[in-house]
Amino acid sequence: MRRALLLIALTPLAFAGAASAQTYGPSDSVGPIQITATVPNNICTIGDLSDGDNLFDVGVMIDTTTGLLLPNLAAPPKVLTGTQCGAPSQLTIAATQMTAQAFLTAPPTGFSRAVDYTATASGWTPIDASFTTSAAANAGASQTRDSGGSGQITISLSNFATSGGPSLRPVADDTYQGAIVVTLAAAS
Secondary structure, eight states, rough: HHHHHHHHHHHHHHHHHHHSSSSOOOOOOOOOOOOOEEEEEEEOOOOOTTTTOOOOOOOBBBBBOOOSSSSOOOOEEEEEEEEEEEOOOEEEEEEEEEESSSOOOOOTEEEESSEEEEEEESSSSSOOEETTTTOOOGGGEEESSSSSEEEEEEEEEEEEEETTOTTTEOOOOOOOOEEEEEEEEEEO
């Protein structure tokens, strides 16, 4: 009986709460209110090297019995992962010769203090971007992609050659250094 009285006593309170939720008088609203935002079409990111190491280690470059540049000189490629561009883009690669860092004077007859090579960036554009350090011009160093996208770029080295000709020997030096720069930009 007590429970029934409690329910009967609470019922008028429930009606009072429902009545106070009603609105009286005029109402007003606004909308729809538009929302706008942008995603710039000129944002490109080149990604990160998959191995986290920004050094191509070519190792010993010469045949130790002849002193000549190894004919099969190679280095494992580097992969840039997480590359993206929201618009058509241009991929460009540039490189510098590998030069002796301690041997700075003119090399003796029969020797060279520089090694040329070809650096290639592939996987982003239909035609690989390629730069040869011995070339007078590198028309293929910049390539375009006609649409936005994401993916990876593989950078590789090939065609090593002693600067000045294959009969020249690289001078003895503990460090030969060159550099490669890969640039990705929205195409204009």
